[in-house]
Amino acid sequence: MKRIHVVAAAVILAAGIAIGAVSANYMINPAAVDQGGGTAFSSSYEMQGSIGGTAVGTTATSANYSLEVGYIGPAAAVDWLEITQLPTPDTIGGGGTSEFKWTSQKAGTYYIEVGGDGSIGSGTQIGTGTCAAGVEETTSVTEANLADDAANTVYVIVDAGGDVLAKQAGIVDDESAPAITLVQVAVAGTVDDATVTEVLVNGSSVAVAAGAYSGMVTTGMDSITVEATNGASQTVVKTVTVTQ
Numbered sequence: 001m002k003r004i005h006v007v008a009a010a011v012i013l014a015a016g017i018a019i020g021a022v023s024a025n026y027m028i029n030p031a032a033v034d035q036g037g038g039t040a041f042s043s044s045y046e047m048q049g050s051i052g053g054t055a056v057g058t059t060a061t062s063a064n065y066s067l068e069v070g071y072i073g074p075a076a077a078v079d080w081l082e083i084t085q086l087p088t089p090d091t092i093g094g095g096g097t098s099e100f101k102w103t104s105q106k107a108g109t110y111y112i113e114v115g116g117d118g119s120i121g122s123g124t125q126i127g128t129g130t131c132a133a134g135v136e137e138t139t140s141v142t143e144a145n146l147a148d149d150a151a152n153t154v155y156v157i158v159d160a161g162g163d164v165l166a167k168q169a170g171i172v173d174d175e176s177a178p179a180i181t182l183v184q185v186a187v188a189g190t191v192d193d194a195t196v197t198e199v200l201v202n203g204s205s206v207a208v209a210a211g212a213y214s215g216m217v218t219t220g221m222d223s224i225t226v227e228a229t230n231g232a233s234q235t236v237v238k239t240v241t242v243t244q
Contacts, residue, residue: 080105081158081165084136091172096143098171100154107133108160114145118155118166131158146173182221185242188214195231 085101110131116123126145146152157166190212198205206215229235
């Protein structure tokens, strides 16, 4: 059980009676029944005053009542703007376009901005217009609207007669193709001459077994050359060009 102590100063002028102070102790009963959204309390208090300058006695009494308990402060903000579909696709390259959808429950003027902090004019404006309450809008963003090779934040900002709200979504601009490097290339083939016991792959000897060879090339991979010489000193060369 919680106790709240209240002291209230008061002066009442009626028929020459003055009450100098009121002291009250309020006890909150956790088991009390809710009275219309409030909480039931019990209290006891004492009053002491004077009549014509003469002190009067102390009177004790008690009372039951209900007290509304709640938070008194600014009204909670209503979230009336919503992005109903995130950007699709969320990553675009050169010449690409992404699309997202949003709905405002208030009619007003909208602004589409890239970057900034969500306040009107803080980013780069790429679109504006008017929106009706409760109607889903579709916004397209092209790669040209975005910062190159970066994660971009796109804002939809609605000004409904001075009531301004913003929502954001992310779109990645990726204009760089992946880099590929060759660190080694496997080379394999066959030789139809039993007198050939080895071949040269880019100058390195690779054994031939049962008419087949297999090796790895780790240097000079712009072109791969395989050279075979038989027992009669006849040589054949095959060259393959590699584009990296």
